[in-house]
Amino acid sequence: MAYFGNNPQRGELQELYADLNDLNFEKKKEAVKKVIAYMTVGKDVSDLFQSVIKCLEFNDIEMKKLIYLYIVNYSRQKPDDAIMVIQNFRKDVRKSENPLVRALAIRTFGCLRVPKLNEYLIEPLKDCIQDDDPYVRKTAVLCVPKVYEVSPEICPPLLDILQKLLEKESNALVLANLIQSMREIEVVSGKQIINLNQKIIQKLLLAVDECIEWGQIFILDYLATYNPQDSKQAEVIIERTLPRLSHINPTVTFCAVKVILKYLDFLDNGELVKNLCKKVAPSLISLLSWNQPEVQYTILRNISLILQKFPILFENDVKVFFCSFNEPYYIKYEKLDIMVRICDSKNFAQVLNELLIYLNEADPHFVRKTIKSIGKIAITYDKALDKAVSILAEFAKNIQSPTEPAQELLIQMQLIYKKSKQMYKHEDSLKIIYSIIDYANEPESKSACAWIVGEFGEFIPKSVEKMKEYIDNFQMEDRLVQLQLLTSAVQLYLKYPSQCSVLIQQLIVSAKDSFNPDVRDRTYIYWRLLSTDPEIVKNLVCFNSGTFSNFSKDLRLWETQDLVLALENMGSISNLFHKLPHQLYKNIKIKVNNQQEVKIYKGEEKPEAQVKEQQDENQQNIQKEQQQDIDLLNFDDPPANNNKNNNSNKTDVFELI
């Protein structure tokens, strides 16, 4: 406690210097501790280098560790002084009978990272990799990537030793570190270093049973990147991995899930695949209720991937994703997301009932996302429309201020009406929505309101007055709102030509000189059309077809062809951000997926069925998605689109202008 909070003044450094050189051992030790404390809070104590390393002559292991920590921290600043320590390290490595001291020396030696010192390190390191004591060996193998990072040119002999060790090492912990160490080198060098054969795989599988939890993770993580030669080998590896599903460390379980899921693709026995899925599912569900929210979060972020490739694993299990009241919001957001993805034509009622409860939560962001989710479900499943609109209308009744949820509600209601115009009658929803229309204060929600006023002008009392209000403020609105207002006002004009003629002129006057070219162009288009043939305009802007088939939004996150690679990286940072490794890290090479077709495991179908149509469907969905994106950005494109499909002769007019 006493070490913190004081800044080293110049005098203090002097005092430390004196204490470090004091003959009294205790005083020296206290001084070393103080130096480390200063280092921790970020003060520069590198000037004391010589005095500190002199203290190494005492055979006190606690102090030795502190001094090593200091040396590692400053060796790059003082490479010439660091040379003086080399003898000490070499002595420890070669002469000490104590394996802890040998390991400590080689561990620290590797951390110096001064290129010109590394040549002194090679020989002792070779000795340590072949040491009798497994504790020294496990430390030494991790030292190789440290050296490789700084001086790769002197490392080839070391790499040979590592490969030999891989073949003959019998200690599980050393083997696990060895695999990890070689993988680190592979990352730095970009070359493949680990050469696997049947025998080594056998050894690794055996080591998984015997080594500590982290070691199990290294080995499983590595096995997940390996492609087995045939179905038989895949089966053996899966069989040996299965017991890990019962390990108490959730990461071990999760890595085991990863290995098993990845190797399923290589099995040619469909029955076995089914049974394995049955075994994996409960383990995975246990992880979802793991009592460390952070760990739970990482698992949840990977679920979308699993859902996409293995829908079979979570059949009928939407309940496990229900939110608890006391969970952190970052967990709730993920669960909400997954619930929407997992929602289908069978369980949508159950999901909607659950979402209804979340509308009562205190956090406005969360409520907003809930509303968005309800909207998504409604426009994806026709059958869900009635229920969703009832829920949203009921919620709208309680809105009394321009809250965030109110904005989202307006946006979602617009999308729902776009999908099915008839919904305005359901539970008087239009009337209720119209009563909160003044609470819109975001561009998206305002533009949604403008759309509603234009589209439902004849069902809304005083719609023209409302439009006038909007047009009076036209200049202040966002571009998005302005564009929608233009279309909606024209729509209204066509419905009530006499009442709106002044209004439309006012609008054209204020919009024709807009700085925004989109707004200006649209104004001119409407202006010209209205002055030539209002009938054409009617077909352009009045959209009455009733339903929109384009709305079944693709909820898949990953491209189908990326699934295999994403699966290999399950649990990693890139997956957490829903990206492939090379998309997040520039130094990682793009790994090409050799499998032509990606297997999707569905419950009803035969698991081994190659789902080719799935890909076609995916293609279509991508197209749909692109269309939908346009819908969302540009609210009056749907009529235009619709027009293109149904009245091609009218489109020509549009294109001519």
Added chain:
Amino acid sequence: MISSIVFINHKGEILVYRVYKDDITRSETTQFCAKIVATKENKECPIINIDGTSFIHITIKDIVVLATTKVNVNVAMTLQFLYQLVKVCRAYFGGEFDENCIKKHFVLIYELLDEVMDYGVPQIADADLLKKYIQEGGLKPELMNDVEKLKQLTSQATGATSWRPQNIVYRKNEVYLDVIESVNVLMSVKGTILKADVAGSIQMKCLLSGMPECKFGMNDKLLMQREPRKPGQTTTDKGITIDDLKFHQCVKLPKFDKERAITFIPPDGQFELMTYRITENINLPFKIMPVYNELGKNKLEIRVKIKSIFEKNLFGTNLAIKIPVPKNTANVSTNSAIGKAKHEPEQQGVIWRIKKYPGDFEALLRCEIDLGSTTNQQPWIKPPISIEFQVPMFTASGLRVRFLRVYEKSGYKPTKWIRYITKAGEYLHRL
């Protein structure tokens, strides 16, 4: 792998800073401290990416434990490692983990950090094992010079049964088993069960000599189906369905996978042998039946009926039923036959406490709530009613320990003790 491990206090000050790889600068970390920790943004997500550096962190009370990295590490493992690191620190600090003890023991923490991670790769991080060779103030010189002992130590640490040293001797051999079940329930407004599960844990305390081989058995349906039926014996107990089991590292997992037998050489002392999860046929010990009435603009009535559903000779203990009330509650009058109910404004609820609650028994609480006037027109958002309880000698899952056999070459017969207890996990009833 990991570039550095940092302990940070809630103000964003660095308490411990250990670098494992060269690719990160201190200023990147201080930026994270200033931007994220000091603004409490870290509570919003356990992983934050700033300019290609990932900050993976957990928060324990006021302390942020952070791992930084620039490569694509396994996040689940990193988080697990951070938790393990805190566990190790607690084991050394007598269960504490706060700013004071971190500052007090910083030398020890550096020593531990040097051991539990090397080049950003997690290493041995088992507190009992670490204590054998890392102690505050340095090791005894006898050990440091006894090469034989050291060899034994390193071979244990790197061996296949790293959790148990050789040559343990007890005069009296004893085993204690605790079966602890937490029941999680979520009931809808109407009282239907939305989701229910039991998260169980079997804690063991072993005071056993030598290298004992233990075999543990419970009324697991899958196991009992495998066992040959003895002639003439008719068992009514068909066993229970366990969704999932997770075991301590000492349990031989391949053997469990093949034969569903739980065999192990236990660590010395206390440990968690296994955890399990059950979702079928759960016996909920309590049923809550709330009725909520608005009696007027400023008056509410909440009636809560509670019923215990377990045998008469058992007792529930330390019940605490939390009935949420609106923020603007001015006065609450309560009426119940047993226990004490009190409005606790800081908890925003009425807490009804009952020390001892008999089995198969019904009790009723009636709360009348007067509301103060408020300008806030928002309707009250009703959180769920929650309940805490313990029921000793009861398992919600119906799990029973059938046997625990101990084989040791000296052939001793240990004394075995066993306890069962069921507790409330998240036991919620929506209002």
